[in-house]
Amino acid sequence: MNIYDIAKEAGVSPATVSRVLNNHRNVKEETRNKILEVIKGKNYSPNMVARNLSVGISRNIAFMVPDIENPFFSKILHGISDKAMDNDYNVFMFGTAENTQREHKILDSLKIEMIKGLIIIPVSECDQETALRLEEFEAQGVPVVLIDRDIRNGRFDGVFSEDAEGAAGAVECLIQEGHRKIAIITGPSTSRPGHERLKGYKKALENHGIPVNKDYIICGNFMEEDSYKAMMKLLDMDDPPTAVFSSNNMTTLGCLRCLKERRLKLGRDISVVGFDDIKELEYTDTHLTAVTRPVYEMGCEAMRILERRFQDGEEMMGEKLIIQRNLVKTGLIKRGSEKHKEFQEEKQDE
Amino acid sequence: MNIYDIAKEAGVSPATVSRVLNNHRNVKEETRNKILEVIKGKNYSPNMVARNLSVGISRNIAFMVPDIENPFFSKILHGISDKAMDNDYNVFMFGTAENTQREHKILDSLKIEMIKGLIIIPVSECDQETALRLEEFEAQGVPVVLIDRDIRNGRFDGVFSEDAEGAAGAVECLIQEGHRKIAIITGPSTSRPGHERLKGYKKALENHGIPVNKDYIICGNFMEEDSYKAMMKLLDMDDPPTAVFSSNNMTTLGCLRCLKERRLKLGRDISVVGFDDIKELEYTDTHLTAVTRPVYEMGCEAMRILERRFQDGEEMMGEKLIIQRNLVKTGLIKRGSEKHKEFQEEKQDE
DNA sequence: GTGAAAGCGCTAACAC
DNA sequence: GTGTTAGCGCTTTCAC
DSSP: OHHHHHHHHHHOOOOHHHHHHTSSSOSOOHHHHHHHHHHHTTTOOOHHHHHHHSSSSSSEEEEEOOTTHHHHHHHHHHHHHHHHHHHOEEEEEEEEOOOOHHHHHHHHHHHHTTTTTEOOOSOOOOOOOHHHHHHHHHHHTTOEESSSSOHHHHHOEEEEOOOOOHHHHHHHHHHTOOOEEEEEEEOTTTHHHHHHHHHHHHHHHHHHTOOOOOEEEEEEEOHHHHHHHHHHHHTTTSSSSEEESSHHHHHHHHHHHHHHHOOOOOOTTTTEEEEEOOOOGSSSSOOOOOEEEEEHHHHHHHHHHHHHHHHHHHHHOOOOOOOOOOEEEOEEESSTOOOHHHHHHHHHHH | OOOHHHHHHTTTOHHHHHHTTTTOOOHHHHHHHHHHHHHHHTTTTOOHHHHHHHHHHOOEEEEEESOOOHHHHHHHHHHHHHHHEEEEEEEEEEEEEHHHHHHHHHHHHOOOOOOOHHHHHEEEEHHHHHHHHHHHHHTTTEEEESSSSSOTOOOOEEEEEEEHHHHHHHHHHHHTTOOOOOOEEEEEEESHHHHHHHHHHHHHHHHTTTOOOOGEEEETOOOOOHHHHHHHHHHTTOOOOSSSEESSSHHHHHHHHHHHHHHOOOOOEEEEESSSSGGGGGGSSOOEEEEEEHHHHHHHHHHHHHHHHHHHHHHHOSSSOOOOOOEEOOEEEOOSOOHHHHHHHHHHHH
């Protein structure tokens, strides 16, 4: 069953059927109704592959994430998906497993004709291979939107968060509680969230005249295991910190595992504030204070930017006039893990 | 850049290029090398859309889940994705938000030419509309594989788990701990996991001569909110249960929220065993005992079944001879939440 | 072992 | 307003 069958049945040409299918003007109301009727009667639906071949573009969006199982990314996908469905786009999801090699492979296998746009959380900010491929996509007319992580020296659209501000807020909160010995478990410095959150950490300390202690800065690579080891190292120091700022949800889990093993109580023996909330903890006695952000909305926003780019592309053939880079605001939810017994006593004196 | 350009450059016909591209025999080694060389040199990659149109099928798989953010489903996606990538399939993901209407809409928008196979965790086991559509796909040569949830009276392939056995094991564990008053927060009876787990619960009680108390059976709909209310109701009973079996990860979270509010300690004031583990709890003092299963592998297995069906389809044109329905085994990880102070004292006497 | 040509289903100039 | 026709880029008989 194809467009010719419908045309024959309705006594018109395939072109007219096509016009009706694509809501073109210049079709007599009568003809249109007749055709619509036949379509309904025969339960016909046009072949999208043929359509894509003919017009040269599809309605598929590719979404690439470093870790499929990380709830943070699932939430973004949720936003993208919802927005995509509203506008009849389909979303391909690809997991890069935080591996640049794999990222390149996927990018290479992604034929430009297959997708209309690409939303990506790149593994690394300075990987030239990835950057090159993304530029290639844009050059071919497939817009790229970044989320959360950036591409250094790139001219890509993106949705990011106020990482530095968020981190600073978290550290500020610890300082307010009386902490002076505050450590940070960072993400890789090759990612925007990694270095920006570190910057925020330093900024907050500086603002309060607290010198930055290099030993208190340890890299957790945004991974649980590395963070676990980092936390171990911190605890074993001669002069251990009283508080730790953890750079993302994964590193926070690593901290928690370490604390659990050492039987240290959060918000009493040691303080931890994390970037990004961990939903499940709300159901437990682990009262994590965390920097929050509108994650679902970040996904929606990425789709919005992409669609705008689609329109621009139609209007003015390439030539990116404005780069759309949106920042979402962070919040801070205090739940108690920022506290510490050492400073609580002082407070009672007040 | 298309197949003609390559042909011209290599001094052959497009047909020969096509043969090389598709690894056909009957191409002189020499010609083949020449063509390969040109392809590499020009960095050509064939247009998949055109190819799909020509051969009539794509390498796209659709994956439909009730809840994009549920980690259980993310893990399945991870399995599917990995297996798909190994074999050059692309995966579309769609969230139905546990809503049959939305499920139908997505199914309808999924043109058969677009996808080669469909993996779905259907919202409901008895929704005729969905069943109809799935049968339609199969009739059109697009195989369907179910995961976790079944379609009543359907003849679909699928990967399920030993729900009844798993649930029975969990309840068994509670009984061993001394519990007699054991409640269950069920999933919807319109889903295989829902009714099978209930069946397992009953079975375990019967095995130990414990009468089934209807008041102890409350539906949580596999949703946190409903489960939270269910737990409230249980706790407010005149003769409340000492233990609760929770039918999935979401209902378990509902239980935990309720317990937290009531300031009841898990594994002391009340016992809870859940179906499906909750990873994040391992980092806390909430020592949940849970029924586990190889979730990632369930995703892989679904892809494996699908691929086998693709092969069958090529060999014998439709006619499903064997239905592939695989069951994965469940395990039980005891962490302490199955215990209860009332029975610990007895134990100490022993 | 290779080439010519028809066709997959749709769209969009261009003609009428 | 509507029809004719030439592609979109690839595959696949059928000849040679």
